[in-house]
Amino acid sequence: MTPDLALVFTVLMGLAILAYVVLDGYDLGVGMLMPAATEREQDSMVASIGPFWDANETWLALGVGLLLVGFPQAYGMILGALYLPVAVMLIGLMFRGAAYELRIKAEGWHRELWNWLFWFGSFLASLAQGLMLGRYITGFEPGFGYLLFAVLVAGGLCGGYVLLGATWLVMKTEGKLRRKAIGWARWGLLWVALGVALVSVATPAASETVRDKWFDFPRTLPLMLLPAASVMAGIGVWRASGRLKRGEHAPQWAPFAGAVAIYVLAFVGLAYSLFPYVVMDRLTIWEAAAHPSSLKAVLAVALVVLPFIVAYTAFSYRVFWGKVGSGTGE
Amino acid sequence: MDPLDAVALARIQFGLNIAFHILFPTITIALAWILVYFRVRYARTGDGGWLATYRLWTKVFALSFAMGVVSGIVMAFQFGANWPGYMNKVGNIAGPLLAYEILTAFFLEATFLGVMLYGMNRVPGWMHLGATVLVAIGTTISAFWILALNSWMQTPLGHVVADGQIVAGDWWQVIFNPSFPYRLVHMMLASGLTASFLVAGLSAWRLLQSAEDVAAEKTLRTGVGIAALLVPLQILIGDLHGLNTLEHQPAKIAAIEAIWKTEKAVPLVLLAIPNDEKRSNDFALEIPKGASLILKHDPDAELQGIDAFAPDTPPVAPVFFAFRVMVGTGLLMLLLSWTGVWTLRRGARPPRWLLWAFAGFTFSGWVATLAGWLVTEIGRQPWLVTGVLRTQDAAGATSEAALGASLTGYVITYGLMLGAYTVVLTHLAGQGSAPPEPNPAGAAAGAAAGAAV
Numbered sequence: 001m002t003p004d005l006a007l008v009f010t011v012l013m014g015l016a017i018l019a020y021v022v023l024d025g026y027d028l029g030v031g032m033l034m035p036a037a038t039e040r041e042q043d044s045m046v047a048s049i050g051p052f053w054d055a056n057e058t059w060l061a062l063g064v065g066l067l068l069v070g071f072p073q074a075y076g077m078i079l080g081a082l083y084l085p086v087a088v089m090l091i092g093l094m095f096r097g098a099a100y101e102l103r104i105k106a107e108g109w110h111r112e113l114w115n116w117l118f119w120f121g122s123f124l125a126s127l128a129q130g131l132m133l134g135r136y137i138t139g140f141e142p143g144f145g146y147l148l149f150a151v152l153v154a155g156g157l158c159g160g161y162v163l164l165g166a167t168w169l170v171m172k173t174e175g176k177l178r179r180k181a182i183g184w185a186r187w188g189l190l191w192v193a194l195g196v197a198l199v200s201v202a203t204p205a206a207s208e209t210v211r212d213k214w215f216d217f218p219r220t221l222p223l224m225l226l227p228a229a230s231v232m233a234g235i236g237v238w239r240a241s242g243r244l245k246r247g248e249h250a251p252q253w254a255p256f257a258g259a260v261a262i263y264v265l266a267f268v269g270l271a272y273s274l275f276p277y278v279v280m281d282r283l284t285i286w287e288a289a290a291h292p293s294s295l296k297a298v299l300a301v302a303l304v305v306l307p308f309i310v311a312y313t314a315f316s317y318r319v320f321w322g323k324v325g326s327g328t329g330e
Numbered sequence: 331m332d333p334l335d336a337v338a339l340a341r342i343q344f345g346l347n348i349a350f351h352i353l354f355p356t357i358t359i360a361l362a363w364i365l366v367y368f369r370v371r372y373a374r375t376g377d378g379g380w381l382a383t384y385r386l387w388t389k390v391f392a393l394s395f396a397m398g399v400v401s402g403i404v405m406a407f408q409f410g411a412n413w414p415g416y417m418n419k420v421g422n423i424a425g426p427l428l429a430y431e432i433l434t435a436f437f438l439e440a441t442f443l444g445v446m447l448y449g450m451n452r453v454p455g456w457m458h459l460g461a462t463v464l465v466a467i468g469t470t471i472s473a474f475w476i477l478a479l480n481s482w483m484q485t486p487l488g489h490v491v492a493d494g495q496i497v498a499g500d501w502w503q504v505i506f507n508p509s510f511p512y513r514l515v516h517m518m519l520a521s522g523l524t525a526s527f528l529v530a531g532l533s534a535w536r537l538l539q540s541a542e543d544v545a546a547e548k549t550l551r552t553g554v555g556i557a558a559l560l561v562p563l564q565i566l567i568g569d570l571h572g573l574n575t576l577e578h579q580p581a582k583i584a585a586i587e588a589i590w591k592t593e594k595a596v597p598l599v600l601l602a603i604p605n606d607e608k609r610s611n612d613f614a615l616e617i618p619k620g621a622s623l624i625l626k627h628d629p630d631a632e633l634q635g636i637d638a639f640a641p642d643t644p645p646v647a648p649v650f651f652a653f654r655v656m657v658g659t660g661l662l663m664l665l666l667s668w669t670g671v672w673t674l675r676r677g678a679r680p681p682r683w684l685l686w687a688f689a690g691f692t693f694s695g696w697v698a699t700l701a702g703w704l705v706t707e708i709g710r711q712p713w714l715v716t717g718v719l720r721t722q723d724a725a726g727a728t729s730e731a732a733l734g735a736s737l738t739g740y741v742i743t744y745g746l747m748l749g750a751y752t753v754v755l756t757h758l759a760g761q762g763s764a765p766p767e768p769n770p771a772g773a774a775a776g777a778a779a780g781a782a783v
Contacts, residue, residue: 047448050444050447050448051444051445051447051448051449052444054395054396054399054439054440054441054443054444055437055440055441055444057399057400057403057440058399058432058436058437058440060403061402061403061406061432061436062429062432062433062436062437064406064407065406065425065428065429065432066429068406068409068410068417068421068425068428068429069421069425069426069428069429070425072410072417072418072421072425073418075410075417076410076414076417076418076726079407079410079411080411080414080726083411083732083736084732084735084736086407086411087735087736087739087740088739090400090403090404090407091739091740091743093400093403094400094401094404094743094747095743096400097396097397097399097400098396098397098400098747098750098751100396101392101393101396101397102393102750102751102754104389105389105393105754105757105758106754290421290422290425291422291492291493291495291497293422293492293497293498294421294422294423294425294426294497294498297426297498297501298425298426298429298430301426301429301430301433301434302429302433305433305434306433309433309437309438309441312437312438312441312442313437313441316441316442316444316445319445319449319452319453320444320448320449320452
């Protein structure tokens with residue numbers, strides 16, 4: 001039996017996108033929290049993501065690269081339909097990347113300006129990503145209702161990034177900033193809970209395909225494990241951050257791990273809703289798959305190289321494990 | 331062609347993007363290796379001055395790298411958004427090459443850059459040196475893949491048609507296509523020159539403000555030395571690259587030399603204004619039989635003119651002028667770098683006029699690189715992939731309004747970023763490298779690593 005190349009490729013692409021959302025998610029979240037912190041705290045926040053953000057963003061290039069190689073037709077369709085939000089996201093990411101590097105080297109009002117641009121870029125990119133996701137889920141259907149749905153998803157995603165960013169800071173910082181971050185994490189969690197609940201109700205309402213997939217007894221019963229597990233993870237984040245807030249013993253990484261779990265579960269749910277479509281209701285992964293020769297060419301290299309990437313990424317997180325100082329990130 | 335139709339807008343937008351992007355890899359590819367040199371010097375000597383130098387130029391590198399990363403991500407999206415026809419037609423070749431770049435280079439560079447920038451006190455010296463080397467290897471691998479793809483678009487080979495699609499028949503031939511070795515070396519040397527003039531220029535700028543800065547004088551010498559070595563090499567490789575182009579893309583050479591008609595004993599046009607309507611040159615300053623002599627090593631040899639390739643001919647004037655800008659900048663770089671080596675011989679202190687000259691040439695590598703890039707990409711027109719796909723057949727159905735709006739956004743963003751980048755760079759250089767920090771542990775680790783190297 002020949003392996004189903006399109007399916008293998010879909011899994012690979014899905015993992016790259018999930019890695020992007022979680023990894024760049026926390027540093028975008030940190031960026032969005034900038035205005036809530038004092039100048040000194042901002043330095044620590046930025047320092048906490050310093051060694052990682054370049055590599056985090058690379059997962060976006062990989063995700064979109066795999067879409068391009070594996071499903072060229074879908075790539076054209078998706079990026080054509082999302083042309084403007086993609087441009088907004090890219091401009092946001094550029095502002096943010098440049099502001100990150102420039103703020104380190106600036107002083108006085110220059111630094112204020114770059115701080116502001118760092119926040120603005122992070123927010124713009126997150127919002128645009130949410131809009132893209134919202135438009136994507138509904139297969140780019142036109143109409144006000146669908147647009148509203150996309151705005152809803154965008155709000156939810158921003159909340160999710162704030163949650164990731166805040167729990168990251170709980171793990172990486174100390175003192176007053178950490179206490180603040182615990183508060184942000186709890187607000188972020190409520191925001192996410194509300195967002196996920198609304199999106200979970202709205203998605204089946206907006207898409208017949210999704211409705212049929214989720215509310216088809218008895219398949220519904222095992223599927224309900226996903227939302228149940230998400231609620232558990234949410235409660236876990238709430239309780240762990242509560243313990244940390246009261247100064248009781250709890251692992252510093254627990255809230256972040258819980259937030260990641262929520263993301264993974266939401267991602268699995270989303271993947272289940274979409275499968276086997278790569279463009280909702282229009283194009284399945286098998287219809288859109290590129291020529292087997294190019295799929296094989298990429299898979300062969302990816303399967304050799306990815307373990308190394310994972311290994312040295314893990315190495316980098318180990319090197320920078322623990323609390324960040326309050327320096328300027330130099 | 332209506333200058334503002336969708337194809338033109340898509341080309342302007344993508345051209346602007348790629349031109350903006352290439353500025354930064356052109357610096358980082360070679361600067362990464364210069365950093366390895368600084369780092370090794372520090373490891374060998376344990377001298378805090380080298381460490382401070384390394385730190386300063388690491389900042390320059392990190393800033394340039396970040397600009398390259400974010401503008402590179404834009405390109406990954408625009409390939410499909412602006413040129414869906416490109417991916418539909420040759421996606422089975424271009425896609426894997428781009429994916430290889432991401433997989434084998436991007437992650438390597440980005441991850442170890444983190445260790446390089448922030449990990450000095452967290453990992454042993456040898457590991458930090460290793461991270462610096464890995465970043466340099468990453469930037470070079472990145473150039474390898476992207477130039478393989480670009481060269482394949484110029485001189486495609488190794489592809490076959492299977493199931494109605496263009497796919498790779500032989501990846502080895504696809505990657506090592508006829509123009510690839512020349513283009514790769516040409517680009518690597520261009521990066522070497524851009525980085526060395528940047529190092530020399532910013533060091534000169536620093537010395538103009540503080541003549542006693544020993545570290546800046548060291549880096550000035552490093553930059554001048556590398557430049558003086560690389561310019562003649564680049565002239566040689568450029569010549570070989572030109573002969574290779576004559577063999578595989580004669581239309582581009584006809585445009586470069588502004589040869590309109592196929593004839594024997596063709597003069598070398600030094601300067602002129604190519605006239606597209608009359609299909610001849612105005613105000614031409616020529617050397618009789620020069621082009622035949624240079625290109626065929628025979629003063630009476632026949633050369634193909636633009637007329638031989640009609641209707642698939644590139645626009646002559648932009649290619650002709652861009653080529654002269656590139657060569658002219660290159661010759662000035664030769665003159666300046668050799669003057670520099672001569673003036674600084676036997677440890678002589680740099681005179682102020684030399685410092686001003688190098689400061690003025692800080693970004694000269696950008697000028698030459700962009701001009702060369704215009705030559706090679708416009709010279710390929712009307713083809714996107716020579717003989718396989720025309721540019722106009724690759725454009726998408728994106729509305730002119732969406733293209734126009736996003737183009738405006740990009741122009742503003744790039745303008746701001748480029749302005750901030752150059753200001754910060756000159757500012758950093760003006761401050762110079764900070765005095766060496768009292769860090770005996772790090773220095774000892776470095777010295778120990780040096781012993782192990």
